[in-house]
Amino acid sequence: MPRLARVSSLTRNARAVMSTGLGIAIAMVVMNVGSxxxxxxxxxxxxxxxxGVLAASMNLLLVIGVGALGLQATGARRISAHPESVAQIEAxxxxxxxxxxxxLGLSLLLLAPVVNRVLKLDNLALSFLIAVAAVPLTVAGGYFGILQGERRWLPLGVVYMASGVPRLVIGVALMAWNPSAFIAFLAVVLGSLVPVALGWWILRGSRGAGEGSDSHSGAAxxxxxxxxxxALLAFFALSNVDVIxxxxxxxxxxxxxxxxxxxLAKMLTFLPQFVVVVAFPAMATAGERTRALTRSLFAVSxxxxxxxxxxxxxxxLVLSLVGGQEFAEIQGELWIFALLGTMLALLHLVVYSVLARQGQRSSYVVWAALAVLVAGGLTAESVEGLLTWVMLVIGSLLTLLVAVSYYLVRKPVVTPVESDALV
Incomplete structure (x- = not known):
């Protein structure tokens, strides 16, 4: 086969893969590898x-990012359910x-001294940088939701990868020049501009007016x-408060x-994230919820x-991936951190099953677990003690929510699509 023909064939095959759910899985793996x-x-x-300073900042950024995830879920659900109103919803x-x-960015700027004190960063400039990072991070969520709702898998996969790879490349270059928490976080900020620019470029231009509806108003x-x-804030606060x-x-x-x-725990939390993306539509359908939830739980487990x-x-070998010999004291606990990550991945899935059926009450239980985790965690005197307490709280919460979810999906509450009512 001529060389140009082989290149053309490989390109077509790559596009075909990226246009499927498998492509999204690959893209999200690349994104997580970069991040x-x-x-x-x-x-x-x-x-x-x-x-430790950088980790505290990054975990706060994950919590801040729930706004972006909320926008993504909202945009994806509405556009998928109402394609005739895509222009109005996108706008x-x-x-x-x-x-x-x-x-959000301005609020965090005002709260920068509080963030600096609570996280014990001892670097007010880093607190200001967290506020700056919140802006592109949130906007990117809107672009993700629009592309996901329109099922434009190839562009969505590209934007996903652009969320992780640039920050890795920029971060390596900057930390080689000046290895500090501030410089590492600066790389995160610069890298987060890339998916926003790509999203704007992909969605540039005007659309036809389409149909309009009061149910897609800005307030709704x-x-x-x-x-x-x-709901997502409850999960991310719970899964990230332990480092604070x-x-x-x-x-x-x-x-x-x-x-x-x-x-390691966070890697395993988000490694099976593609399962949530694939299962979410089925979990939003009353007749498929039980089977989708069961299969997803087995896959993630x-x-x-x-x-x-x-x-x-x-x-x-794993120790070398999480920092090397300077972290040798926790080598014996690495498998426990991995198990914690698996439990958090399962909890993440269950929370999205709640969003799929637009339920609210389950999130209150997560908030209660957060309070319990903090109260008990503040009495810990060692890494092992804190890790044991976190595992106990997360395990108890997961068991309760899985039981509640199975009870509710067997008696689904149907929500009128036309009114977008929340149950």
């Missing part, structure tokens, strides 16, 4: 003390994305976005060790337990 590749390299290049999603982004979209965001607790109850070295173990076993067998 967590930066954290792994930062742990090695910065050491426990400085990396409202983008308008609200920018307004929420600027509002904002209400749903707030509903989705608070560690910085307030353990000394700087032990807090850094705990943050190093969380690199199987992948997580396989990875946990691999970590237990190859802990010296």
């Amino acid at each position: 967590y590749g930066l954290t792994m390299l930062a742990a090695r290049m910065l050491g426990p003390g400085e990396y 409202e999603i983008l308008r609200i994305s920018w307004r929420v982004a600027w509002g 979209v904002l209400r749903e976005m707030v509903h989705n965001s608070q 607790v560690a910085r307030n109850t353990l000394d700087g070295h032990e807090a850094g060790l705990y943050a190093g173990g969380l690199i 199987g992948l997580g337990l396989l990875c946990t076993g691999a970590v237990a067998i190859a802990s010296p």
Whole structure:
């Protein structure tokens, strides 16, 4: 086969793969490799003390990002359910994305001294940088939701990859020049501009007017976005508050060790994220919810337990991925961190099943678990003690929510699409 023909064939095959659910899975893996590749390299290049500062900042950014995820879920659901109103929904999603982004960024600027004190960053400039990062992070969520709702899988996959790879490349270059938490986080900010620019370029130009509806007004979209965001905020606050607790109850070295173990936990939390993307539409359909939830739970559990076993067998190799010998004190606990990540991945799936049926009450239980985790965590005196308490709280919550979810999906509450009512 001529060389140009082979290149053309490979290009067509690559496009075909990227236009499917498998392509989204690959794109999200690349995104996570880029995102967590930066954290792994930062742990090695910065050491426990400085990396603990970066980890606290990154975990706060994950919590801040629930606004972006709420926008994405809202845009994807509405566009998928009402393709005839895509122009109106897209315009409202983008308008609200920018307004929420600027509002959140300005609020965090005002709260920068509080953030600096609570996270014990000892770097007010880094607190200001967190506020700056919130703006492109939130806007990107709007672009993700529009592309996902329109089922434009290839562009969505490209934007997903652009969310992780640039920050890794920029981060390596900047930390080689100046290895500090501030410089590493600056790379995150610069990298987050890339998906926004790509999203704008992909969606540039005007659309036909299409059909309009009061149910897609700015107020209606904002209400749903707030509903989705608070549920996701409960999950992300719960899954990230432990690093903040560690910085307030353990000394700087032990807090850094705990943050190093969380690199592995977070990798396993988001490794099966593509399962949520694939299962979400089925979980939103009354007749498919039970089967979709069961299959998804088995898929995430199987992948997580396989990875946990691999970590237990190859802990010296895994240690080199989470910071090297400076973190050798937690080598024996790495498999526990991996198991924690699997439990958080399962909890993540269950929370999205709640969003699929537009339920609210389950999120209140997550908020209660957050309070319990913080109260007990502040009494911990070691990495092992804090890790044991976090595992106990997350495991109890997961068991309760899975039981409640199965009870509710067997008696689904049908929500009128026309009114976009929230149950």
